[in-house]
Amino acid sequence: MFIAIFNAIDSGLIYAIMALGVYLSFRVLDFPDLTVDGSFVTGAAVAAIAIIHDVPTVIATLLAIVAGFLAGCITGILNTKGKINPLLSGILMMTALYSINLRIMGQSNIPLLNQPTVFTQLRGTWGDLGIDQAINNMLISTFGLERTPSTWSILFVMIIITAIIKLCTDFYLKTEVGLALRATGDNEKMIRSFSANTDTLTIIGLGISNALVALAGGLFAQYGGFADLNMGIGMIVIGLASVIIGESLFGTKSIMRTTFAVIVGAVIYRMVVAMALRSTFLDTGDMKLITSVLVITALVVPKLISTHKEVKRKRKKRLELQTRLKGEA
Amino acid sequence: MLEVKDISLTFNEATPDEKKALQGINLRLETGDFVTVIGSNGAGKSTMMNVISGALFPDVGDVQINDKKVTMLPEFKRSNYIGRVFQDPMAGTAPAMTIEENLAIAYARNKKRTLRPGVNKKRRELFKSYLASLNLGLEDRLTAKVGLLSGGERQALSLLMATFTEPDILLLDEHTAALDPSRAELITNLTRDVVEKTHLTTLMVTHNMQQALDLGNRLIMMDKGQIILDVSGDEKSNLTIEKLLHEFQRIRGTQMENDRAILG
Ligand SMILES: Nc1ncnc2c1ncn2[C@@H]1O[C@H](COP(=O)(O)OP(=O)(O)OP(=O)(O)O)[C@@H](O)[C@H]1O
Ligand SMILES: [Mg+2]
Numbered sequence: 001m002f003i004a005i006f007n008a009i010d011s012g013l014i015y016a017i018m019a020l021g022v023y024l025s026f027r028v029l030d031f032p033d034l035t036v037d038g039s040f041v042t043g044a045a046v047a048a049i050a051i052i053h054d055v056p057t058v059i060a061t062l063l064a065i066v067a068g069f070l071a072g073c074i075t076g077i078l079n080t081k082g083k084i085n086p087l088l089s090g091i092l093m094m095t096a097l098y099s100i101n102l103r104i105m106g107q108s109n110i111p112l113l114n115q116p117t118v119f120t121q122l123r124g125t126w127g128d129l130g131i132d133q134a135i136n137n138m139l140i141s142t143f144g145l146e147r148t149p150s151t152w153s154i155l156f157v158m159i160i161i162t163a164i165i166k167l168c169t170d171f172y173l174k175t176e177v178g179l180a181l182r183a184t185g186d187n188e189k190m191i192r193s194f195s196a197n198t199d200t201l202t203i204i205g206l207g208i209s210n211a212l213v214a215l216a217g218g219l220f221a222q223y224g225g226f227a228d229l230n231m232g233i234g235m236i237v238i239g240l241a242s243v244i245i246g247e248s249l250f251g252t253k254s255i256m257r258t259t260f261a262v263i264v265g266a267v268i269y270r271m272v273v274a275m276a277l278r279s280t281f282l283d284t285g286d287m288k289l290i291t292s293v294l295v296i297t298a299l300v301v302p303k304l305i306s307t308h309k310e311v312k313r314k315r316k317k318r319l320e321l322q323t324r325l326k327g328e329a
Numbered sequence: 330m331l332e333v334k335d336i337s338l339t340f341n342e343a344t345p346d347e348k349k350a351l352q353g354i355n356l357r358l359e360t361g362d363f364v365t366v367i368g369s370n371g372a373g374k375s376t377m378m379n380v381i382s383g384a385l386f387p388d389v390g391d392v393q394i395n396d397k398k399v400t401m402l403p404e405f406k407r408s409n410y411i412g413r414v415f416q417d418p419m420a421g422t423a424p425a426m427t428i429e430e431n432l433a434i435a436y437a438r439n440k441k442r443t444l445r446p447g448v449n450k451k452r453r454e455l456f457k458s459y460l461a462s463l464n465l466g467l468e469d470r471l472t473a474k475v476g477l478l479s480g481g482e483r484q485a486l487s488l489l490m491a492t493f494t495e496p497d498i499l500l501l502d503e504h505t506a507a508l509d510p511s512r513a514e515l516i517t518n519l520t521r522d523v524v525e526k527t528h529l530t531t532l533m534v535t536h537n538m539q540q541a542l543d544l545g546n547r548l549i550m551m552d553k554g555q556i557i558l559d560v561s562g563d564e565k566s567n568l569t570i571e572k573l574l575h576e577f578q579r580i581r582g583t584q585m586e587n588d589r590a591i592l593g
Contacts, residue, residue, distance in 0.1 A: 175442075
């Protein structure tokens with residue numbers, strides 16, 4: 001149980017980076033970008049192929065970011081210069097990327113089991129520090145856990161990477177360019193009358209969004225030990241699920257709060273899926289169903305709660321009024 | 330200085346819906362001119378504003394700002410020189426962003442946008458002092474989302490955002506039309522104050538004839554895509570609504586069919 005949750009947090013933090021990308025396109029730019037299913041794999045493919053060609057793991061990961069950025073830019077160009085509707089631009093790019101990803105990988109699956117990855121390399125240095133033993137011993141003595149995680153290093157780096165990305169996103173969205181980017185999604189006519197090139201902003205915005213998605217893909221390949229042509233299917237829904245769950249739990253009061261909500265949303269999503277899969281009547285094939293139910297719940301429940309509150313408030317008011325009228329009569 | 334030379338524009342050319350929106354418009358505004366524009370519905374007033382701002386390109390003719398030809402310059406580049414306020418109070422601001430963020434966007438209108446924070450301490454003080462001049466108490470609500478403001482407040486903010494960077498040309502298209510009378514008066518007064526103070530070269534479309542007479546140093550009347558009347562100076566100060574309507578009838582041979590213009 002503890003191990004399952006632990007792993008869910010590890011992978012949840014990787015998904016959180018993708019979710020931040022989805023947040024940038026769907027929420028900030030108001031652009032329903034479906035490139036994600038493709039660019040996630042592009043990131044994984046580029047990182048994997050670079051690693052098996054002995055490129056240092058950090059550089060392989062950076063290459064994944066660049067590839068995702070380019071993919072997002074093309075979607076943006078299709079939409080702004082080609083005047084193709086946003087949904088269709090994303091679908092076209094996603095479809096094209098399927099073939100491109102196969103070209104990059106040369107085969108539909110690349111195992112990375114005996115290859116160095118950012119995580120295995122870090123685990124090497126981390127292991128020498130003896131932190132794992134210290135934490136695990138503490139957990140065993142205080143909670144009496146029987147099985148402990150084999151390493152805390154992944155959690156540690158992922159927290160750092162995700163936090164850095166979150167802080168950079170927060171900062172960027174408050175810069176002069178970032179404000180113009182947000183206004184492009186909020187009121188395009190207005191920002192054009194303040195001399196911002198909305199085409200360029202849309203292209204760059206989608207580039208950054210898909211760069212984050214590809215980074216998540218590249219990290220996920222290294223975490224899972226393989227890149228697979230089909231590993232991106234349904235990613236957009238997972239990203240949206242994280243955004244929606246996070247937003248409905250923590251609100252969208254400020255940028256800083258929303259990006260935090262999105263990250264936690266991704267981790268919660270992974271945890272719920274992990275728990276659901278542990279039950280005896282659900283198996284991995286039901287993942288997509290669980291995801292959909294989760295998103296529907298996150299969309300519907302907050303509305304139901306507020307309507308219910310409103311109804312209760314009105315009923316109370318009516319009762320008060322009636323008793324007052326009776327009193328007067 | 331703004332010069333519009335021989336502008337014509339036809340919508341849906343060579344189809345049954347063909348509409349000659351502008352037919353040979355000539356107009357020259359000297360620096361500091363404040364011109365009010367009136368005319369019936371569909372006269373082509375908004376189309377002319379859109380051609381000047383670059384939201385539309387003319388079929389023939391040229392637009393010059395400060396003797397520089399900008400006819401084919403896209404809207405976002407031209408807005409380096411132009412400030413605009415639209416009729417719809419929702420159009421001029423970004424509702425999901427805060428008041429100070431909106432002002433920061435306006436602040437960058439004629440500058441290169443960088444990766445520095447849009448709002449800093451110094452700018453916040455500047456924004457506060459500008460907001461205070463509106464007398465709406467907005468200076469105490471810098472971090473409130475603009476979507477929460479009333480229509481009048483949003484329009485006052487739009488006007489401030491369009492003007493505080495002192496653009497070469499200010500375009501106002503019925504920017505008080507969507508407001509209730511007292512709010513409209515507030516915005517009208519703010520407009521008069523800011524144009525007087527900064528001597529902005531201004532073109533203002535209005536359906537309110539009294540407003541068109543009260544404001545500015547020159548008045549033009551449009552009909553069917555043409556400028557049919559152009560008065561300035563003393564001649565304008567002596568104008569009345571009756572004289573304007575009479576003038577329209579003399580030129581066009583029909584009554585002006587727009588009730589809103591008379592009542593306005
Ligand atoms: N995009 C467009 N496509 C087709 N016809 C248009 C378009 N925009 C405007 N028109 C037509 O051009 C003519 C001039 O329109 P315009 O909006 O400039 O009038 P206006 O003087 O601003 O009128 P109002 O006082 O109602 O705002 C109208 O007949 C209008 O129907
Ligand atoms: Mg109009």
